[in-house]
Structure formats: C-alpha cells, structure tokens
Amino acid sequence: MKAALDLLRDLGVQPTPQRIAVARFVLRTGRHPTADEVLAHVRRTCPTASRATVYNTLNLLVDRGLLRVQVLRGGRAVYDANTERHHHFIDERTGAIHDVPWHAVTVGGTAALDDFEVRDYQVVMRGRKRKH
Amino acid sequence: MKAALDLLRDLGVQPTPQRIAVARFVLRTGRHPTADEVLAHVRRTCPTASRATVYNTLNLLVDRGLLRVQVLRGGRAVYDANTERHHHFIDERTGAIHDVPWHAVTVGGTAALDDFEVRDYQVVMRGRKRKH
DNA sequence: GTTCGTGCAAACGGTTTGCAACAAT
C-alpha cells in the first residue's frame, strides 16, 4: 500500500494533514466506516479536523476512484476501500459489513435476462457471522 | 389481491380513508415508489392526506410485513409490495428499479462460506434497461 | 496576490416526533 502522502500527491491535491489522516485511515482499514467513524479516528491524530473537511476528502477520494460509497444499511453511507469487484455480507446482529471475495460466490443467468443489459452486479447477503 | 379495506381490518387498525388510499396504491403498484410518490398519488383521492400520515401508514405496513423498504438508490427509501424473494435491477439512466424474478438468476457458493451463515441474499444489478 | 484548503455554522432533504383537535368506540 502506497503511503497516503504519495497517493494524495498523485491526485494533484495538496497533501494537508487532515487529508493525510483521512486517507491513511480509510484506505487501510478493512472495515466499512461511516463518515462519523472516519471523523472520530481522524480526530485522534488531528484534533481540529472538521466534519466538512472529512466529507470533502472522502468525496474527493470517491471521485478519484480510490474509494467506493455504498448505502447498505439504511440511511448512512459507508466507505469501502476495496475497489475491486466483491460482494457484501451484513451481520444481522451487529450490522457489521464484511467483504466477500468475488469468486467465492457464483452468479448465473444475468446475461440471459431479456429486459436488462446487466453491466454490474453484486450479491448482498445477510445472516450471522460464524464464530470459529 | 384482497381489498385494502379488508387488509387493514385484518391488521386490527382502523381502516381510515387515508390508510385505505395508501394501502390501495402501494400494495397494487408494480413500481417502487418513494414516500413522496405515494403521497402525490394518495392526494389525488384524499387531498387532505399529510406526509406524516403517509409515513406512518407505510411504516405500519412494513412492520406488519405487507411491505418492504429498500434503500437501493442513495438517500431515499423505496417501498416494495413484492414481499417474495426477488432480485433487483437498477436502470443507470433513469434510476428506475425493476424486480427480477428469483429463478431468473442463480447464485451459488453462499452455503460454502466458512465465515458467514447466509440466511438471505439478493442480487442487485445495474445497467441499462433494454428497449425491445 | 491569487489560489486552494480549512473550520464553522447554516442550509438542505428525507424522515420522525410532539401535540392539539377530532373521530371512533
């Protein structure tokens, strides 16, 4: 994983402390944080960071394709650093969102739909995470 | 399809004109209306109906299992009278949501996931609706 | 000195809630 500083430089935006803090956290975590969770984390290293700046930076990363937004649980947007195709599993109990590798699930029949030209798809699963 | 009046009676709630109007529209349409679209329709036969009453009635039908809410396009909730398992296709151009029959698409591998006990799933497809 | 980025606060849009009037029982 390239350093956040370099990523921001590559985007041609000023690598300010706030942006570095947002990028470092959101691009490295395997979780699917909400904007407020990002804000809380960023404030630990950059206490003056504002909600607006966090949203601005997240939207910037989304626009540049380094991040995906999803609205998997009602209302709140979550940010997903995994930009490769994958599926999602939502834990009924905790609401936690987990990535499911693309090849772990097979989907058939989308090409045979008469009415729809499917360009992309994902499987959204719900259930209980197993404790192993 | 049972009459809206009887459905409401079965739920044990008073079948008021507003509730009948909401139930009649939302349970019969094949579309996936937002709350505001329901309100607009309901106002045609029941001009005094308020937004709050529409929301209350929709939530009531959802709680009773006659209706599903989904947040497939960011921000707005849509109400889906199809309570049987099915998939969804979202038109990239119009944002329209279409139901895809359960058997039209096959999904494999969910039972073999080690970490997750999948209790339910759906495929969310995006693309362009074909004009035939 | 012009541009870009920040923090704050206000605005926004969809949804929920508090409440007083009112209908049903």
Added chain:
DNA sequence: ATTGTTGCAAACCGTTTGCACGAAC
C-alpha cells in the same frame, strides 16, 4: 371517557454548502 388517528409544524440526522480566515505557491 377513553382510545386511536389526523394534520401541522418542529425536530432530527446525515450530508452539503457558503463564507471568511489562513496557508501555500
């Protein structure tokens, strides 16, 4: 009389926007 339902308006919550101050080039 008690309970349930309505419409209105205000509150709410996540997100976006306007703006004046400050930093970077």
